[in-house]
Amino acid sequence: MRKYFLFLGIAFFLVTSITMVPMVEGADFSGKTIKWIIPFNVGGGSDVWARLYSPFLQKYLPGNPIVVVKNMPGGGSIIGGNFFHTRAEPNGLTVFGSSGSTSFPYLLENPKVKYDFSKYQIVFATPVGGVCYINPNLGVKSVKDLKGFKKPMQYASQGATSLDIIPLLAFEMLGLNVKAVFGYKGRGPGRVAFEQGEVNVDYQTTPAYIKNVRPLIKQGKAIPLMSWGALDANGNIVRDPVEPDLPSMPEAYEMLYGKKPSGPGFNAWKAFFIAGFGMQKAMWLPEKTSKDIVATYRDAAAKVIADPEFKEVVEKSLGGYPQLAGKDAESAFDKVLSVPKKDRDWLINWIETKYDVKIR
Amino acid sequence: MDVVLQSLAVVLQPSHLLMLICGVVMGLSIGILPGLGGIVGMTILLPVIYGMDPHSAFGLLIGMVAVIPTSDTFPSVMMGIPGSSASQATIMDGYPLAKKGEAARALGAAFTASLIGGLFGALVLTLIIPIARPIVLAFGSPELFMLALLGMSMVGVLSGNKPIKGILAAGIGVMIGALGDAPAVPEYRYTFGIDYLMDGVPLVVVGLGLFAFPEIVDLLIKGHSIAETATLGKGWLDGVKDALKHKFIVLRCSVIGVIVGFLPGLGGSVVDWIAYGHIIQTTRDREKFGKGDIRGVIAPESANNAKEGGGLIPTFLFGIPGSGSMAVFLGGLLILGIQPGPGMVTENIDLIYTAIWSLALANVFGAILSIALSKPITRLTVIPFSYLAPFMVLIITFACYQATRSWGDLIALLLMGILGWVMKQYGWPRPAALIGYVLSDNLETYLFISVQRYGFEWLTRTGVIVLAAIIIGSLAMGVFYQARKSSKARASGERNGK
Numbered sequence: 006m007r008k009y010f011l012f013l014g015i016a017f018f019l020v021t022s023i024t025m026v027p028m029v030e031g032a033d034f035s036g037k038t039i040k041w042i043i044p045f046n047v048g049g050g051s052d053v054w055a056r057l058y059s060p061f062l063q064k065y066l067p068g069n070p071i072v073v074v075k076n077m078p079g080g081g082s083i084i085g086g087n088f089f090h091t092r093a094e095p096n097g098l099t100v101f102g103s104s105g106s107t108s109f110p111y112l113l114e115n116p117k118v119k120y121d122f123s124k125y126q127i128v129f130a131t132p133v134g135g136v137c138y139i140n141p142n143l144g145v146k147s148v149k150d151l152k153g154f155k156k157p158m159q160y161a162s163q164g165a166t167s168l169d170i171i172p173l174l175a176f177e178m179l180g181l182n183v184k185a186v187f188g189y190k191g192r193g194p195g196r197v198a199f200e201q202g203e204v205n206v207d208y209q210t211t212p213a214y215i216k217n218v219r220p221l222i223k224q225g226k227a228i229p230l231m232s233w234g235a236l237d238a239n240g241n242i243v244r245d246p247v248e249p250d251l252p253s254m255p256e257a258y259e260m261l262y263g264k265k266p267s268g269p270g271f272n273a274w275k276a277f278f279i280a281g282f283g284m285q286k287a288m289w290l291p292e293k294t295s296k297d298i299v300a301t302y303r304d305a306a307a308k309v310i311a312d313p314e315f316k317e318v319v320e321k322s323l324g325g326y327p328q329l330a331g332k333d334a335e336s337a338f339d340k341v342l343s344v345p346k347k348d349r350d351w352l353i354n355w356i357e358t359k360y361d362v363k364i365r
Numbered sequence: 366m367d368v369v370l371q372s373l374a375v376v377l378q379p380s381h382l383l384m385l386i387c388g389v390v391m392g393l394s395i396g397i398l399p400g401l402g403g404i405v406g407m408t409i410l411l412p413v414i415y416g417m418d419p420h421s422a423f424g425l426l427i428g429m430v431a432v433i434p435t436s437d438t439f440p441s442v443m444m445g446i447p448g449s450s451a452s453q454a455t456i457m458d459g460y461p462l463a464k465k466g467e468a469a470r471a472l473g474a475a476f477t478a479s480l481i482g483g484l485f486g487a488l489v490l491t492l493i494i495p496i497a498r499p500i501v502l503a504f505g506s507p508e509l510f511m512l513a514l515l516g517m518s519m520v521g522v523l524s525g526n527k528p529i530k531g532i533l534a535a536g537i538g539v540m541i542g543a544l545g546d547a548p549a550v551p552e553y554r555y556t557f558g559i560d561y562l563m564d565g566v567p568l569v570v571v572g573l574g575l576f577a578f579p580e581i582v583d584l585l586i587k588g589h590s591i592a593e594t595a596t597l598g599k600g601w602l603d604g605v606k607d608a609l610k611h612k613f614i615v616l617r618c619s620v621i622g623v624i625v626g627f628l629p630g631l632g633g634s635v636v637d638w639i640a641y642g643h644i645i646q647t648t649r650d651r652e653k654f655g656k657g658d659i660r661g662v663i664a665p666e667s668a669n670n671a672k673e674g675g676g677l678i679p680t681f682l683f684g685i686p687g688s689g690s691m692a693v694f695l696g697g698l699l700i701l702g703i704q705p706g707p708g709m710v711t712e713n714i715d716l717i718y719t720a721i722w723s724l725a726l727a728n729v730f731g732a733i734l735s736i737a738l739s740k741p742i743t744r745l746t747v748i749p750f751s752y753l754a755p756f757m758v759l760i761i762t763f764a765c766y767q768a769t770r771s772w773g774d775l776i777a778l779l780l781m782g783i784l785g786w787v788m789k790q791y792g793w794p795r796p797a798a799l800i801g802y803v804l805s806d807n808l809e810t811y812l813f814i815s816v817q818r819y820g821f822e823w824l825t826r827t828g829v830i831v832l833a834a835i836i837i838g839s840l841a842m843g844v845f846y847q848a849r850k851s852s853k854a855r856a857s858g859e860r861n862g863k
Binding site: 215 | 408409411412414415501505506546547548550551554560563564606629677683684687692693694695696697699700702705707769801810811813814817818856
């Protein structure tokens with residue numbers, strides 16, 4: 006029985022020592038530990054993103070501090086965000102990693118949200134794209150065929166306030182008759198539902214699209230329609246480099262209606278597109294962080310992004326899009342924050358009436 | 366076939382073997398600690414695999430996850446405390462065996478069943494990879510709802526002769542499962558403004574609260590050791606023989622394990638209960654179940670190891686996890702630069718076979734190590750429990766705290782523990798409550814999707830009708846055997862002049 010205790014003791018020690026995170030206070034990074042709060046579970050997209058970045062940040066931040074990813078899941082990332090807002094000190098030792106699922110409740114003025122991105126300093130951001138595709142038995146070959154197309158379609162959705170705002174509002178603007186079926190746990194199950202024929206229109210983020218949907222297209226089981234688009238240096242939505250032959254969503258609109266999209270719906274869509282895709286994941290420093298620390302971080306991020314070894318990581322695991330560092334990320338997020346209040350209200354009102362949910 | 370052997374050569378390289386053994390030792394440790402399971406293990410290992418070559422990383426991760434359902438049997442059998450969610454049903458008969466002083470026999474049977482189940486899972490994985498996609502695709506939301514319902518029908522046999530209490534307990538479980546964010550609408554239910562409740566009560570808290578807490582309290586009240594006899598009875602070799610004697614149970618339950626494992630969205634945490642319920646439903650002489658029937662140990666243990674092999678299928682082929690630990694494993698794949706999908710079968714087939722070989726080898730190592738450990742560890746059951754209790758309380762609170770690392774975990778554990786103790790005192794079947802809790806989300810989600818998508822037409826789908834027939838059949842079988850048992854009991858009672 007002593008052996009059992011010894012064994013249990015060792016196991017206990019192993020588990021605790023690895024899961025406990027040391028806390029260090031101070032302003033100089035050498036010998037310090039930086040805590041990177043990720044408001045999602047281990048193994049999720051944001052967690053993987055942070056773990057891919059952290060060894061490189063460790064390399065380029067002055068003094069080579071240890072960068073620890075601290076997962077704080079809960080409430081669809083609201084709990085971690087609020088923790089960062091109330092507890093993080095502006096000493097550069099606590100940083101936050103947000104995702105589209107973190108910025109959407111903020112933009113939708115969810116009453117549970119305490120965090121406020123307008124007060125934080127952005128370090129860098131990672132974009133991702135999305136490609137929309139449909140079942141061939143609908144008889145639609147490309148966006149052009151959608152003119153006046155009224156057949157009922159179904160889309161497997163995670164919820165009316167999730168990232169699915171982008172596809173749902175896009176379908177609405179394009180005048181498609183798409184019924185959102187709610188309750189799916191993410192894009193993976195949504196794709197399986199598409200393959201099962203449970204739904205007939207779907208979108209995937211680009212890495213999953215390349216690996217999972219392109220084979221379907223080759224087999225004639227799916228037809229790609231459009232990408233949501235990609236953000237260029239001037240903040241315009243252009244074609245996604247992953248599928249340069251497909252129109253972006255604004256282009257698709259133009260093809261159907263003969264004019265560029267405009268109005269409160271499109272303004273809101275664009276703001277949410279930037280927050281959800283154009284800069285889906287971002288690293289933030291807390292309010293009142295000194296200029297020095299912000300500059301140091303941004304400088305390190307720029308070096309990480311230029312590192313050829315990291316470029317390979319981006320290519321292989323992060324979708325291959327150019328990463329946004331410092332000012333580029335800041336000006337992109339300004340576009341999100343500058344969306345007029347009335348356009349945001351229009352969107353909230355649209356979701357509330359169309360899907361019969363209460364947001365505020 | 367070449368690839369299969371090539372992968373074996375890769376797996377047998379010293380560097381890979383070392384990783385595999387590291388993973389196995391880690392997995393055994395995590396399994397032995399009550400409440401900690403594959404998710405915690407994966408979470409700990411994920412940061413380590415950065416920059417590793419995929420084959421070694423697979424050895425580590427799969428070695429770890431494969432043996433958790435082997436070693437988690439120790440606390441389940443010896444203390445009536447689930448070692449992880451995969452071994453909850455093992456308690457039902459394993460713990461009574463330990464009380465009789467036959468812990469070694471129960472463990473021997475369990476490890477043999479685990480080994481065969483694990484190997485069978487690996488074998489099925491090899492055979493099924495080419496045809497797995499259409500099978501997974503055949504299960505739409507309506508079929509998944511019916512499978513959840515099939516799981517719920519196990520409540521009947523697990524409640525013994527107290528069906529009303531069983532149904533009510535399952536209802537309580539469903540209600541606990543409904544706390545927090547609703548699956549299909551952006552709403553939070555019964556959170557009372559408490560942040561902790563936004564994601565509901567974690568599985569580990571419910572499991573340990575309902576099973577571990579009441580056991581510790583009762584053992585302390587009684588004040589003696591776990592084994593009620595002073596001497597330890599039959600040894601582990603008898604257990605091995607038991608498992609081999611019931612080889613058809615082992616194979617049947619392995620099949621159940623693989624199926625539950627590879628259906629994404631069902632989650633692995635009910636597989637032990639489904640296997641246990643199945644074995645009671647299909648057995649004539651069921652008087653001894655719940656009192657220390659070795660078959661009640663063999664069934665869940667063969668199923669839970671087979672599940673891990675099944676769980677790899679949707680993870681590799683669809684990029685959607687078959688269980689909680691596979692969700693973290695999926696993140697591991699992305700860190701290694703592997704994007705799962707149908708292309709895995711052509712581009713990364715070597716990796717898939719590495720995974721399968723790792724799974725098989727890990728099961729062998731895990732079973733051997735566990736059997737070697739079982740002799741000293743079973744001695745634990747004869748020492749007075751008051752020495753063990755503080756340590757056990759520490760471990761279960763620690764395990765619960767790992768769920769979300771907030772105070773809420775500990776408060777929830779206490780509340781669940783009190784609920785569990787009260788249920789135990791008044792003879793309410795706790796397994797029924799647990800099954801209700803685990804299936805609550807599936808039931809709601811898939812029913813919601815089915816009705817939204819198909820209206821009432823989903824009831825006419827072939828898969829739904831077949832599953833409905835299976836549910837009705839298994840319920841009828843349960844009632845039939847129950848009736849025979851009670852009429853026999855009456856007959857023998859009359860003979861005895863009672």
